Amino acid sequence: xxxxxxxxxxxxxxxxxxxxxxxxxxxxxxxxxxxxxxxxxxxxxxxxxxxxxxxxxxxxxxxxxxxxxxxxxxxxxxxxxxxxxxxxxxxxxxxxxxxxxxxxxxxxxxxxxxxxxxxxxxxxxxxxxxxxxxxxxxxxxxxxxxxxxxxxxxxxxxxxxxxxxxxxxxxxxxxxxxxxxxxxxxxxxxxxxxxxxxxxxxxxxxxxxxxxxxxxxxxxxxxxxxxxxxxxxxxxxxxxxxxxxxxxxxxxxx
Amino acid sequence: xxxxxxxxxxxxxxxxxxxxxxxxxxxxxxxxxxxxxxxxxxxxxxxxxxxxxxxxxxxxxxxxxxxxxxxxxxxxxxxxxxxxxxxxxxxxxxxxxxxxxxxxxxxxxxxxxxxxxxxxxxxxxxxxxxxxxxxxxxxxxxxxxxxxxxxxxxxxxxxxxxxxxxxxxxxxxxxxxxxxxxxxxxxxxxxxxxxxxxxxxxxxxxxxxxxxxxxxxxxxxxxxxxxxxxxxxxxxxxxxxxxxxxxxxxxxxxxxxxxxxxxxxxxxxxxxxxxxxxxxxxxxxxxxxxxxxxxxxxxxxxxxxxxxxxxxxxxxxxxxxxxxxxxxxxxxxxxxxxxxxxxxxxxxxxxxxxxxxxxxxxxxxxxxxxxxxxxxxxxxxxxxxxxxxxxxxxx
Numbered sequence: 001x002x003x004x005x006x007x008x009x010x011x012x013x014x015x016x017x018x019x020x021x022x023x024x025x026x027x028x029x030x031x032x033x034x035x036x037x038x039x040x041x042x043x044x045x046x047x048x049x050x051x052x053x054x055x056x057x058x059x060x061x062x063x064x065x066x067x068x069x070x071x072x073x074x075x076x077x078x079x080x081x082x083x084x085x086x087x088x089x090x091x092x093x094x095x096x097x098x099x100x101x102x103x104x105x106x107x108x109x110x111x112x113x114x115x116x117x118x119x120x121x122x123x124x125x126x127x128x129x130x131x132x133x134x135x136x137x138x139x140x141x142x143x144x145x146x147x148x149x150x151x152x153x154x155x156x157x158x159x160x161x162x163x164x165x166x167x168x169x170x171x172x173x174x175x176x177x178x179x180x181x182x183x184x185x186x187x188x189x190x191x192x193x194x195x196x197x198x199x200x201x202x203x204x205x206x207x208x209x210x211x212x213x214x215x216x217x218x219x220x221x222x223x224x225x226x227x228x229x230x231x232x233x234x235x236x237x238x239x240x241x242x243x244x245x246x247x248x249x250x251x252x253x254x
Numbered sequence: 255x256x257x258x259x260x261x262x263x264x265x266x267x268x269x270x271x272x273x274x275x276x277x278x279x280x281x282x283x284x285x286x287x288x289x290x291x292x293x294x295x296x297x298x299x300x301x302x303x304x305x306x307x308x309x310x311x312x313x314x315x316x317x318x319x320x321x322x323x324x325x326x327x328x329x330x331x332x333x334x335x336x337x338x339x340x341x342x343x344x345x346x347x348x349x350x351x352x353x354x355x356x357x358x359x360x361x362x363x364x365x366x367x368x369x370x371x372x373x374x375x376x377x378x379x380x381x382x383x384x385x386x387x388x389x390x391x392x393x394x395x396x397x398x399x400x401x402x403x404x405x406x407x408x409x410x411x412x413x414x415x416x417x418x419x420x421x422x423x424x425x426x427x428x429x430x431x432x433x434x435x436x437x438x439x440x441x442x443x444x445x446x447x448x449x450x451x452x453x454x455x456x457x458x459x460x461x462x463x464x465x466x467x468x469x470x471x472x473x474x475x476x477x478x479x480x481x482x483x484x485x486x487x488x489x490x491x492x493x494x495x496x497x498x499x500x501x502x503x504x505x506x507x508x509x510x511x512x513x514x515x516x517x518x519x520x521x522x523x524x525x526x527x528x529x530x531x532x533x534x535x536x537x538x539x540x541x542x543x544x545x546x547x548x549x550x551x552x553x554x555x556x557x558x559x560x561x562x563x564x565x566x567x568x569x570x571x572x573x574x575x576x577x578x579x580x581x582x583x584x585x586x587x588x589x590x591x592x593x594x595x596x597x598x599x600x601x602x603x604x605x606x607x608x609x610x611x612x613x614x615x616x617x618x619x620x621x622x623x624x625x626x627x628x629x630x631x632x633x634x635x636x637x638x639x640x641x642x643x644x645x646x647x648x649x
Contacts, residue, residue, distance in 0.1 A: 050551075050552065051420065051552040051553045051554075052420065052425065052426075052429055052538070052539075052553050053429075054275075054276060054429055054432050054433065054436075054539075054540075055276040055278060055433075055436065057433070058419070061419050061420075065419075065420065068552060073550045074550055074551070075550070097537075098274055098537050099536045099537040099538070099547070099551040099553070100550060100551030100552070101551070102535075102536060102537065102551065103534075103536060103547070103549065103550060103551030104550075104551070124276040124277070125274045125275055125276050125537065125540070126274065127272070127273060127274060127275065127280075128277075130272065130274070148277065149276065149277040149278070150277060151277055151278050151280075151281075151439075153278075153280075153281040153439055153440075154277065154280070154281070155281075158280075173277070173278060176278065176436065176437060176438070176439045176440075177278075177436065177437050178278075178433045178436050178437060181437065
């Protein structure tokens, strides 16, 4: 069984952390992953930086731009990760925009992910129908779980369709926004989390966008299996560095 | 089935196009996709669109026989005078169409991206006309370079927001507009300025610009007794004026299509915007098309003296016209374009936009027969470029 599926079976609320690979320094990737695992995080999203990250707010844009300036490429990231399974067992997901993956070659990208021990992919601008028609078989052949996003505007029919072609979890975007905006959730979001939870989908939901501290993590996971933190973690990383990762994780899971 | 160079049911031109967008944008784009053809077919829409094009924009724009230019190059050259439209370019055809679309979709807030500011001005204009709130994203660098257009937008009541990310030019202004749309999915319509972006934008914008070739057909019939020129020539950045000039001729291979791209300082100088030559298939702003990028799939920054042509991608229609061989693509350098702009000014008394000057430079690269009918889309006037012309020619 895939590590993500295994993790989702655990009887706890899951904390997933996103970071941009190659930031703050080109070669921080492995130590960030190791530190996150040690600190008790449940899942990690490794951001493959892109020049034009449409769905991201200023914090992730800036870390992505800096990572590219530091020289990060798909090839270098794969090289950094090639022995990662010797030191960590935590589920690893690569999150990136479609163009760099397309240029690498989707089949080659999936194959390398499998060799490294990557468990899943999140590609926000790969449309559901294109995935389903052209790439699903390739992802599955290489044991990769593809994670789709839903938002408060996603229709019930579409949520059901996404659920039917997913085999891990559904990434529930908390509100109509890019990453890193808002602070705190209101009744509207809570009602939306509950509405989705009440659909009893076959895939559990993990909430992302707008989670930054213990309070928002608790709110988000009241009706969901887990939550993802990106921008707030990157801000902490910028300020305090790789050695203080556990401090951040402790404030969330306290 | 007859071969077509137009869009197919799934939103592709050949293998190019589609809607490669994050799920957050799906409801907006899907709403538009489901409604745009229906709305455009409504009699009340057509009536209002035609009325505004006539009385507000000043259409039909003349198809002018350029006598002295024709004598010089020994062929028959007609200029489609989009430069005479209100706001000075073809851009307004699309913004009129889209503002009517936005109203019918119940939207109350308009966003747009702009490079040189032409599309921003055309959007601010129609928003003023309809009394809708208007926010234009413009790269911080472009804001500094294009002060008069920034002032025009402000005077028209629009808010100009600087795009501070990435290279702080057109592509980043587009990213910022898309992010705004993600943040405001319900009340906002995004008026994209060219035949780029996710389906249905390339097709919708092409249809609004199609008035250009529709008029060429009957105007040429009046003047030459045929609806078909031998050549239609237009410059291509994103490709909206070319899409309009080509539209009714796409599937009529008697009419040869020529797209002129900006070579900048030379195709292999590292400072160019010739996407067909330098680009590879990829995804930009929600569309699969040809785009300039690194081997690693990072989108690179193009260069042209003309701010309207320095887009790293090209509309999917044009990517398909290029790879299928339906259109010939020619690249023109800054210097060739500037010289051609000066030549048109002095032979015909028309100062063209630098974008358009690229198409006019074609006569030094390609010879036409004496009785060839060559239509050039004169997409915009040169007022906005005066400072560039002054600097270049030390006027």
